Amino acid sequence: MSFDPAPHETSACLAIDVRGLGKSYHVYERPSHRLMQGVMRGRKRYYREFWALRGVDLQVRPGETVGVVGRNGSGKSTLLQMLAGTLTPTEGSVRVHGRVAALLELGSGFNPDFTGRENVYLNASILGLSRGEVEERLDAILGFADIGDFIDQPVRNYSSGMALRLAFAVQAQVQPQILIVDEALAVGDAKFQAKCFARLKQLKEDGAAILLVSHASDQIVQHCDHALLLDGGTPVCRGKPRDVVNRYLDLLFGKDNPQSSAPDADEPEPIPVSSFTGTDGNFETRPSYNPHEYRWGDGAARIVDFRLQSDTKLYPAVLESGARLQLALRIVFERDVVRPILGFFIKTKEGVVVYASNTEYKALPDFTRRGLAGDVVDVALAFECRLSDGDYFISVGVASRNETEVVPHDRRYDSIHFQVMGADFFGMADVSLNMALAEE
Numbered sequence: 001m002s003f004d005p006a007p008h009e010t011s012a013c014l015a016i017d018v019r020g021l022g023k024s025y026h027v028y029e030r031p032s033h034r035l036m037q038g039v040m041r042g043r044k045r046y047y048r049e050f051w052a053l054r055g056v057d058l059q060v061r062p063g064e065t066v067g068v069v070g071r072n073g074s075g076k077s078t079l080l081q082m083l084a085g086t087l088t089p090t091e092g093s094v095r096v097h098g099r100v101a102a103l104l105e106l107g108s109g110f111n112p113d114f115t116g117r118e119n120v121y122l123n124a125s126i127l128g129l130s131r132g133e134v135e136e137r138l139d140a141i142l143g144f145a146d147i148g149d150f151i152d153q154p155v156r157n158y159s160s161g162m163a164l165r166l167a168f169a170v171q172a173q174v175q176p177q178i179l180i181v182d183e184a185l186a187v188g189d190a191k192f193q194a195k196c197f198a199r200l201k202q203l204k205e206d207g208a209a210i211l212l213v214s215h216a217s218d219q220i221v222q223h224c225d226h227a228l229l230l231d232g233g234t235p236v237c238r239g240k241p242r243d244v245v246n247r248y249l250d251l252l253f254g255k256d257n258p259q260s261s262a263p264d265a266d267e268p269e270p271i272p273v274s275s276f277t278g279t280d281g282n283f284e285t286r287p288s289y290n291p292h293e294y295r296w297g298d299g300a301a302r303i304v305d306f307r308l309q310s311d312t313k314l315y316p317a318v319l320e321s322g323a324r325l326q327l328a329l330r331i332v333f334e335r336d337v338v339r340p341i342l343g344f345f346i347k348t349k350e351g352v353v354v355y356a357s358n359t360e361y362k363a364l365p366d367f368t369r370r371g372l373a374g375d376v377v378d379v380a381l382a383f384e385c386r387l388s389d390g391d392y393f394i395s396v397g398v399a400s401r402n403e404t405e406v407v408p409h410d411r412r413y414d415s416i417h418f419q420v421m422g423a424d425f426f427g428m429a430d431v432s433l434n435m436a437l438a439e440e
């Protein structure tokens with residue numbers, strides 16, 4: 001994994017070299033405690049130490065894009081701010097080689113009382129450009145931002161989208177060797193986002209190292225070479241973006257949800273479960289199996305076989321949009337599992353979740369009651385493929401909860417592949433559009 005430097009690789013070959021990085025804050029229960037701490041000058045401690053980030057190692061080479069994902073408060077911005085030099089580490093080291101441009105909090109680099117044009121000069125000079133150099137690039141910057149006459153208005157009159165356009169235009173046109181983008185692209189419209197990603201690609205080809213924080217897992221999968229997942233201020237995993245995003249989705253969707261035990265108002269029709277044979281290893285031999293699946297878990301339960309069936313075909317490789325599909329799964333419990341949970345996801349090939357649910361959202365008490373060591377349980381799921389044309393992956397998983405968290409037993413992500421064709425729409429969801437001429 002090129003995340004880690006090869007043994008011969010010195011820090012000088014790297015654009016970013018972060019070792020053992022950590023940031024802690026002193027948290028005071030009451031404002032008066034801060035005052036008392038000042039008075040006592042360290043003779044007594046009135047604060048609690050809180051590590052916003054700890055133990056991060058990260059090496060990024062020129063031309064690499066690394067995605068950083070994690071739930072709210074996981075430490076992403078803290079990491080990026082230390083890389084950008086706007087926050088001082090408590091421990092560890094940060095080495096960056098080259099000009100660093102950062103899009104952190106939106107418009108944070110702008111003075112709201114100055115016009116857009118004045119802010120361009122101000123920002124670019126902070127990034128090390130002379131007035132002459134800014135003038136040379138001014139047309140390119142204004143052209144990219146494309147905010148018309150607003151450029152001569154004070155920035156306080158800008159919408160967040162306009163501020164982003166200008167901020168990105170400046171940062172991306174100064175030809176940085178390192179570009180740090182913290183969630184900023186989320187506010188732009190789709191067309192501007194596409195323009196930004198095209199520019200990021202160009203910078204990457206010119207050898208820039210890019211660090212991208214995004215909650216949009218499809219952006220991480222599409223645009224990054226590697227990814228890092230943070231949780232509670234510590235690195236949880238790193239590696240291929242798709243694998244890391246899968247872990248991130250686990251953290252997001254595996255937790256408590258309010259509808260967990262609400263039974264469905266209408267009992268669904270019972271679905272005949274296909275008769276599986278054996279309890280071992282047929283999953284990988286089925287025609288729709290994706291050999292590039294990502295599988296992990298502690299093995300207390302295993303999903304050993306599946307059967308995918310449309311009304312007309314067994315293991316269909318290509319489906320008509322809107323077709324009804326049945327997926328049957330065989331689950332073998334190797335150890336006792338209390339209140340097992342079965343999860344189901346459909347994702348696009350870019351990693352965008354189009355649908356996800358589990359036996360807590362859609363209560364399946366008969367499943368929840370199973371899980372004794374040696375149990376073999378067949379479950380049938382039926383759904384309509386109201387999807388637009390393209391490739392899709394099904395992920396399935398069995399987990400359970402201990403007192404504090406979800407324990408994954410067998411996660412088989414992107415393990416089943418199918419294609420959809422013949423849709424009369426594009427986009428994510430079929431909203432059953434009807435069109436008719438309005439009556440006179």
Ligand SMILES: Nc1ncnc2c1ncn2[C@@H]1O[C@H](COP(=O)(O)OP(=O)(O)OP(=O)(O)O)[C@@H](O)[C@H]1O
Nearest residue numbers: 025050051052070071072073074075076077078079
């Ligand atoms: N100045 C501070 N004092 C105390 N705690 C702080 C301070 N700044 C950040 N934190 C805490 O550090 C943790 C990490 O924050 P950070 O902003 O890095 O998370 P994040 O992953 O970027 O979150 P988000 O996705 O919501 O932006 C959070 O628990 C946050 O409350």
